[in-house]
Amino acid sequence: MQEAHLSCQSQTKSRASSADSPEKSASGAGTRNLHFQFCLQQALRMKAVGLLTLIGCLVTGAESKIYTRCKLAKIFSRAGLDNYGGFSLGNWICMAYYESGYNTTAQTVLDDGSIDYGIFQINSFTWCRQGKLQERNHCHVACSALITDDLTDAIICARKIVKETQGMNYWQGWKKHCEGRDLSKWKKGCEVS
Numbered sequence: 001m002q003e004a005h006l007s008c009q010s011q012t013k014s015r016a017s018s019a020d021s022p023e024k025s026a027s028g029a030g031t032r033n034l035h036f037q038f039c040l041q042q043a044l045r046m047k048a049v050g051l052l053t054l055i056g057c058l059v060t061g062a063e064s065k066i067y068t069r070c071k072l073a074k075i076f077s078r079a080g081l082d083n084y085g086g087f088s089l090g091n092w093i094c095m096a097y098y099e100s101g102y103n104t105t106a107q108t109v110l111d112d113g114s115i116d117y118g119i120f121q122i123n124s125f126t127w128c129r130q131g132k133l134q135e136r137n138h139c140h141v142a143c144s145a146l147i148t149d150d151l152t153d154a155i156i157c158a159r160k161i162v163k164e165t166q167g168m169n170y171w172q173g174w175k176k177h178c179e180g181r182d183l184s185k186w187k188k189g190c191e192v193s
Helices: 002-019 026-061 069-078 089-100 143-147 152-164 172-177
Strands: 107-109 115-117
Touching: 069 089, 089 172, 115 143, 143 152
Parallel strands: none
Antiparallel strands: 107 115
């Protein structure tokens, strides 16, 4: 891109110096205007390419993060989820796996129009604010905060759900795949106590 810009500058300078000569003609001025228009179009294209590159970088930065089991085990352990509400760390790791596959940006649109968000698939109608007036927003958080790599808001909201509902029964993935099972394998090899 810079080469094209330099090429336009050098051609403009050489045309300007020849146009200033005594042999200046009317056709020389027209050629100079066409060259200026070409250079202007080239500069605008370079700006567009630069803008598209910037947008591409921003979109790439918003890509989902899929955690590993052990990384989540460490995050959950530090957040005090082990034995929170009487549920071992294995319950939390198992539930997150079956709810979202450890994907921070997972979103599931339900039949009622509400959306489950993030690693814990927290529902927009009751727990977070998506922008509709009928939402209850018990976690006092925007739904968009539940789909970031920073799991702080998702963990705080998940703790609230466990505390204010019937434990982990809120999550169908947990009820179907984790409840009443030996969950020690979920933290095995993860260097968490």
